[in-house]
Amino acid sequence: MSEIKKIIKGCLAGNRRDQELLYRRHASKLYAVCLQYSGNDEEARDILQEGFIKIFANLDHYKNEGSFEGWMRKITVNTALEKFRSRHNLYRVDDIDSIKEPDAEPDNHDYAGLEANDLLDIIRELPTKYRMVFNLYAIEGYSHKEISKMVNISEGTSKSNLSRARVILQRRVGSYTGIKKKAVNE
Amino acid sequence: MSEPVANIDLLFRNGLKDFEVIPPPDVWDGISSSNKIKKRPLIFFRVAAVAAVLMTVGFLTFRLSRETGTVPDSVLAFNVEKSYPVISNEITRNKTISTKQITNISASAPSDRTEYMHPINIEKQAVSAESIVPLTAGRNLTLTKSESMVQSSLNPLQSSGSKTLNIIYSDLQYMPADKLMDRWSIAAMASPTYYSQFSSGNDAFSKELMESEQPLVSYSGGVAFSYKISKRFSIQSGLYYSSLGQKLEGINSFGGFKQFDNTKGDNNFEVPTTTGTIQASNPDVFLNSNASNRVVTPFTSNVFDPNKASLQYINSSLTQSFSYLELPVIVRYKIVDKTIGINLIGGLSYNLLVHNSVYTTIDGGKYPVGDTKGLNPLALSSSLGMGMEYNFSEKLSLNLEPTFRYYLNPFSVTTGSFIHPYSFGIFSGVSYKF
Structure with missing residues (x-):
């Protein structure tokens, strides 16, 4: 029996040490996903907590088919989506025109020097709906049809949100790389 | 879809793949305290504790009613x-x-x-x-x-x-009738304490942890009052201070890490133990171990080498220290009532956690590392002992009480596996009757 299967078995038996071990092993990766889907740390923290509670509560539904990490990630993303849907009315999609233009020149072809931390910061600056659609489409690989059902929007809106998200991201990335290059040259 | 647009998707997909951020330490506390998570039942211990309390109260009520009530x-x-x-x-x-x-x-x-x-x-x-x-x-x-x-x-x-x-x-x-004997007594007692743990179950990880943990000889002491409810029975309470601890072998600690720490999280190193999870809150400390899974950290050996970074090696062990304030309810039964008296002692104690720290030692001094998370703020313990009492006057006596104490609930709420601490101490002190 592989180590992860032993841990899962222990978790199913209510062994607190195995539950903690499972958490310690995967929390950092899943917390990065939570941050990616949320605009603030408090919300990310809540998603991680609720996501793990669901993971432990539904472990007996995991059939050892496919990646366990992928299964946990899916639950975490679903938790983020639930959170998004429950607060849907509170979110305001900022008009694309109101977003401030970056100062530095965009550089679409040279992304060197950008680290994961920078990418996370950039993606978290997106308006909530754009961030949700971009994450589901570009990172998770869902289709617009699936996203429209998940986020409760039309396919057209999903496409439009994705397109706008990409434009903003390109500008931000350009801004980041431009600023970084400037800093290196100086 | 134009080329640059596809690139931006790939940039984020690849850039954020396998990215990790350490979550805030209290998230696990929220998860572990959730009642939606399956937990191993502790019904036996709860029933035993409740039964012990009920028996003690019932017995005392019975004795008191026989001695102070109207007796036709x-x-x-x-x-x-x-x-x-x-x-x-x-x-x-x-x-x-x-x-x-x-x-x-x-x-x-x-x-x-x-x-x-x-x-x-x-x-x-x-x-x-x-x-x-x-x-x-x-x-x-x-x-x-x-x-x-x-x-x-x-x-x-x-x-x-x-x-x-x-x-x-x-x-x-x-x-x-109580005018005829001294019903109250006050005693000052102290004891060196040997602390260890029972583990039932076949949890390999728990056993691995226990093997690396060495209990420390600690101390316990305080003041106790007792009231004699009959010639042979007395009930005792008081306030004790207990200090316990254990040493973790195989965890290397280094100083001077702060300059290399560029993460957002405030605790980079966690060490699971049988009493809870050690969290290194001192930003200057770097921890690693030779055994796998002992130190949970993003600064794994392939990410950061403390020797290459010229960090100062401190020690290869960590010490966990806990202190409890103890409020006991003890029943004593006198078996022999002579110049040297012998008592049977049994009861329950509430233990309130008042201090919790983790440190390593350098040149004989303590170097703070952090503390242990997930410790139970209140522990219930049962005790059983045999007390010897040498009465060198009517009022004063010398006491010697070897006492075994078993903690009904584990120190830690975040760890499981039926690990129950126990301690053994030989209390000695002087008591005064009045």
């Missing part, structure tokens, strides 16, 4: 020497006493006055059946002024020319 069949015996009545339960066990030999205190029976006291028995100053005066059924033990007939009923003894029994009214006031 108790008798008053005149202790001539001390000239006041005392309760004598032992007399009631004498089956040879007949109602004819015993005379009720009753003003309506003047013709029986000569039977109140037998002169010979008074001379001998012995408490016998003839000198016993029972209370009428339902009467309270305390005599009141209305019972002054007792004095007048004794007059025939004086007029008969026999030995005079000089009993005045005030002598007949009921004197509780």
